[in-house]
Amino acid sequence: MTTLTQPASNTLSLNYILRPRSNRLAPNRVTVKCVYAFEPSSLGIGSNRADWQSSCAILSSKVVSEEKPSSSSNSAGNNGSAADNIAAVNGHKTAVTDLDLVPVNGIADSSKPLPPKPLTISDLSPAPMHGSQLRVAYQGVPGAYSEAAAGKAYPNCEAIPCDQFEVAFQAVELWIADRAVLPVENSLGGSIHRNYDLLLRHRLHIVGEVQLPVHHCLLALPGVRKEYLSRVISHPQALAQCEHTLTKLGLNVAREAVDDTAGAAEFVAVNRLRDTAAIASARAAELYGLQVLADGIQDDPSNVTRFVMLAREPIIPRTDRPFKTSIVFAHDKGTSVLFKVLSAFAFRNISLTKIESRPHRNRPIRLVDDANVGTAKHFEYLFYVDFEASMAEVRAQNALAEVQEFTSFLRVLGSYPMDMTPWTPSSRGN
Numbered sequence: 001m002t003t004l005t006q007p008a009s010n011t012l013s014l015n016y017i018l019r020p021r022s023n024r025l026a027p028n029r030v031t032v033k034c035v036y037a038f039e040p041s042s043l044g045i046g047s048n049r050a051d052w053q054s055s056c057a058i059l060s061s062k063v064v065s066e067e068k069p070s071s072s073s074n075s076a077g078n079n080g081s082a083a084d085n086i087a088a089v090n091g092h093k094t095a096v097t098d099l100d101l102v103p104v105n106g107i108a109d110s111s112k113p114l115p116p117k118p119l120t121i122s123d124l125s126p127a128p129m130h131g132s133q134l135r136v137a138y139q140g141v142p143g144a145y146s147e148a149a150a151g152k153a154y155p156n157c158e159a160i161p162c163d164q165f166e167v168a169f170q171a172v173e174l175w176i177a178d179r180a181v182l183p184v185e186n187s188l189g190g191s192i193h194r195n196y197d198l199l200l201r202h203r204l205h206i207v208g209e210v211q212l213p214v215h216h217c218l219l220a221l222p223g224v225r226k227e228y229l230s231r232v233i234s235h236p237q238a239l240a241q242c243e244h245t246l247t248k249l250g251l252n253v254a255r256e257a258v259d260d261t262a263g264a265a266e267f268v269a270v271n272r273l274r275d276t277a278a279i280a281s282a283r284a285a286e287l288y289g290l291q292v293l294a295d296g297i298q299d300d301p302s303n304v305t306r307f308v309m310l311a312r313e314p315i316i317p318r319t320d321r322p323f324k325t326s327i328v329f330a331h332d333k334g335t336s337v338l339f340k341v342l343s344a345f346a347f348r349n350i351s352l353t354k355i356e357s358r359p360h361r362n363r364p365i366r367l368v369d370d371a372n373v374g375t376a377k378h379f380e381y382l383f384y385v386d387f388e389a390s391m392a393e394v395r396a397q398n399a400l401a402e403v404q405e406f407t408s409f410l411r412v413l414g415s416y417p418m419d420m421t422p423w424t425p426s427s428r429g430n
């Protein structure tokens with residue numbers, strides 16, 4: 001399998017190797033080029049769900065239509081059409097005519113239609129479209145912490161590596177993946193702002209969260225010693241999480257940021273770099289044949305990254321277990337707006353677990369004229385708030401109704417079960 005990539009501004013290239021269900025067959029590589037219609041400058045305000053669903057349908061049909069082959073074989077040398085390949089990506093058999101529509105489950109007379117089946121609770125939550133393994137997009141390459149998070153969120157899933165966060169979002173929107181699992185904050189490094197911005201630009205829903213203890217190792221080629229190193233490379237968050245330990249280890253060498261931790265390990269291994277170490281997981285060391293020079297180098301043993309799971313459809317909020325809800329809003333004109341918004345939660349005993357502000361890209365600055373003094377420049381923000389309540393609770397609905405009065409824009413990003421797994425400090429293997 002390769003990594004999904006995004007080369008041009010509004011063109012998405014999906015390089016994908018289709019792993020056949022049978023191990024005896026060689027995998028097919030697919031490159032799909034399609035134009036996507038999501039307007040990055042728009043906050044998505046005003047576009048409703050129906051619009052979004054129809055864009056999705058148009059997009060998926062573009063994926064299939066744009067790469068209809070003129071000849072009978074593609075660049076990878078396989079003979080199937082791109083449409084067939086996409087059908088296969090989505091877990092269908094090859095062409096539509098191949099679909100097996102005959103009921104087989106013990107019905108003797110197949111000419112009689114099956115009686116309608118009652119809906120079950122699992123019909124109401126988003127399920128994989130292809131009826132098999134859940135495909136989960138993550139940013140990075142195998143061995144990345146995000147891959148481990150995908151496995152924790154969805155055991156036995158098929159994890160799909162993507163080279164950028166944006167591509168992971170698009171993989172779900174284009175039905176290449178069923179879910180995306182993306183980091184939003186780390187206990188040492190803080191928020192991953194890029195994903196906050198992308199949450200707003202895309203129309204996916206948060207359907208869950210997982211917290212992953214992150215245990216970093218210093219990795220180098222076999223035989224390399226610390227004294228040989230002139231550079232340490234890793235994801236910027238990982239470099240930040242190990243800053244003091246690196247200094248304590250005497251590694252006052254250049255630190256360079258790359259796209260992900262496992263990618264750093266792969267880079268050292270592939271280029272046989274004897275002067276460079278990577279900060280990555282023990283699993284990355286195994287995958288790329290590196291030795292562990294130092295183990296557990298994060299500055300705090302309780303280093304944890306929180307990831308959110310994203311899907312095309314929201315889940316139905318419940319009240320039988322602890323739920324969290326994530327919202328984003330822009331405040332309206334007036335005084336003490338932020339205070340009023342936050343008090344809507346406080347008066348209802350709803351705890352906030354996180355508040356983050358990001359520049360309001362559509363309206364970054366508000367100029368306020370004061371006749372005597374001059375012009376004040378107010379920075380405008382979008383506020384992201386997580387609170388501990390389910391949207392199925394009346395108190396949460398009332399709080400949001402009140403919040404709406406003070407805000408010019410409000411969107412619920414998702415209402416989802418809280419990760420309540422018992423706390424375990426980071427251990428090797430993550």
Ligand SMILES: O=C(O)C(=O)C[C@]1(C(=O)O)C=C[C@@H](O)C=C1
Pocket residue numbers: 139140143144145146147183186192214235237238259260261262305
């Ligand atoms: O580079 C990786 O391995 C990732 O999964 C990314 C990431 C991040 O974005 O914060 C995830 C967890 C760790 O905090 C370090 C890096």
